[in-house]
Amino acid sequence: SQKIEQNSEALNIQEGKTATLTCNYTNYSPAYLQWYRQDPGRGPVFLLLIRENEKEKRKERLKVTFDTTLKQSLFHITASQPADSATYLCALSLILTGGGNKLTFGTGTQLKVEL
Amino acid sequence: EPEVTQTPSHQVTQMGQEVILRCVPISNHLYFYWYRQILGQKVEFLVSFYNNEISEKSEIFDDQFSVERPDGSNFTLKIRSTKLEDSAMYFCASSELAQGREQFFGPGTRLTVL
Numbered sequence: 543s544q545k546i547e548q549n550s551e552a553l554n555i556q557e558g559k560t561a562t563l564t565c566n567y568t569n570y571s572p573a574y575l576q577w578y579r580q581d582p583g584r585g586p587v588f589l590l591l592i593r594e595n596e597k598e599k600r601k602e603r604l605k606v607t608f609d610t611t612l613k614q615s616l617f618h619i620t621a622s623q624p625a626d627s628a629t630y631l632c633a634l635s636l637i638l639t640g641g642g643n644k645l646t647f648g649t650g651t652q653l654k655v656e657l
Numbered sequence: 658e659p660e661v662t663q664t665p666s667h668q669v670t671q672m673g674q675e676v677i678l679r680c681v682p683i684s685n686h687l688y689f690y691w692y693r694q695i696l697g698q699k700v701e702f703l704v705s706f707y708n709n710e711i712s713e714k715s716e717i718f719d720d721q722f723s724v725e726r727p728d729g730s731n732f733t734l735k736i737r738s739t740k741l742e743d744s745a746m747y748f749c750a751s752s753e754l755a756q757g758r759e760q761f762f763g764p765g766t767r768l769t770v771l
Contacts, residue, residue: 576759585661585748585762586700631700640712642688642705642752645760649699 544569546648548632554654555622563617563651565632570646574635575608575615579628580650586631590617622655629653659683661763663749669769670739678734678766680749689732690750690760691724693717700748706732739770 549564565575573594578586592599592608592615599606605618619626629652633645662681670676682689691703704714706724714722721737732751736743746767750760 574758578762580700583746583765583767585750585765588759588761591759638705638713640705640710641707642690642712643758643760644702644705644713645690645692645700646702647700 548648552652561619565615572634576633578631663763667767680732682751686751688752692748693745695745
C-alpha cells in the first residue's frame with residue numbers, strides 16, 4: 543500500500559541552526575513533491591515544489607532535495623527563527639487525467655525553534 | 658494578495674442534518690479541491706473539480722457528499738446526512754494550473770457533528 547512518512551512527530555532546534563525534515567514514501571511515483579507549512583487551526587501554505595527530474599530547489603532560507611531512487615525528500619530551513627515554528631507537511635502531487643492534481647499529504651513534522 | 662475564503666469558520670450541526678460548506682476560490686483559478694483534516698490527523702484529499710465536473714474523488718467522498726460550482730465564484734461542499742465521524746476541519750483549495758502546481762488553501766471550516 544502507498545505510504546508517506548515524515549520523520550519524528552516533533553523536532554526542537556535552537557535559533558540560528560539548520561532544521562532538516564525528512565519525507566519518505568513508498569509505492570508512489572509522483573511527478574512532483576511539495577512542501578507546505580501549517581500553523582495551528584489554519585490551512586496549509588505552499589512553500590516549495592520540486593519536480594521528479596530535479597535534485598534540488600532553493601528559495602531564500604529554504605532548500606528541498608528530491609531523490610526518486612531513495613524515494614526521499616529532505617527539507618532544510620537554514621538560520622532558523624522562532625517564527626519558523628510550525629508543522630511542515632510533505633505532499634506528493636499526482637496529476638489527474640480528468641484535470642487538476644491530487645495532493646497526498648504526510649502526517650507532518652512539528653518544528654519548534656527555541657531561543 | 659488574492660486568497661481563498663471559506664464560510665462559515667465553524668459549523669455545529671446535529672447528526673443526520675445536511676450542511677453546506679462554502680468557498681470562494683481565487684478568481685482566475687481553474688481547479689478546485691476539498692480536503693479534510695480530522696483533529697490530530699493528516700490532511701486528506703476528498704475531491705477535485707474542473708470544468709464543472711468531478712475529476713477525481715477519494716473513498717471518503719461517498720454518496721453523502723456532493724460538490725457544486727453554482728456561479729462563477731462559489732464552490733460548495735454538501736454533506737447530505739452528517740455523521741459523527743464527519744467532524745473535521747474542511748479545507749477548500751484552488752490552483753491556477755494543473756501540472757502538479759501549488760494549491761492555495763483557505764482557512765478552513767471546522768465542522769462539529771453532535
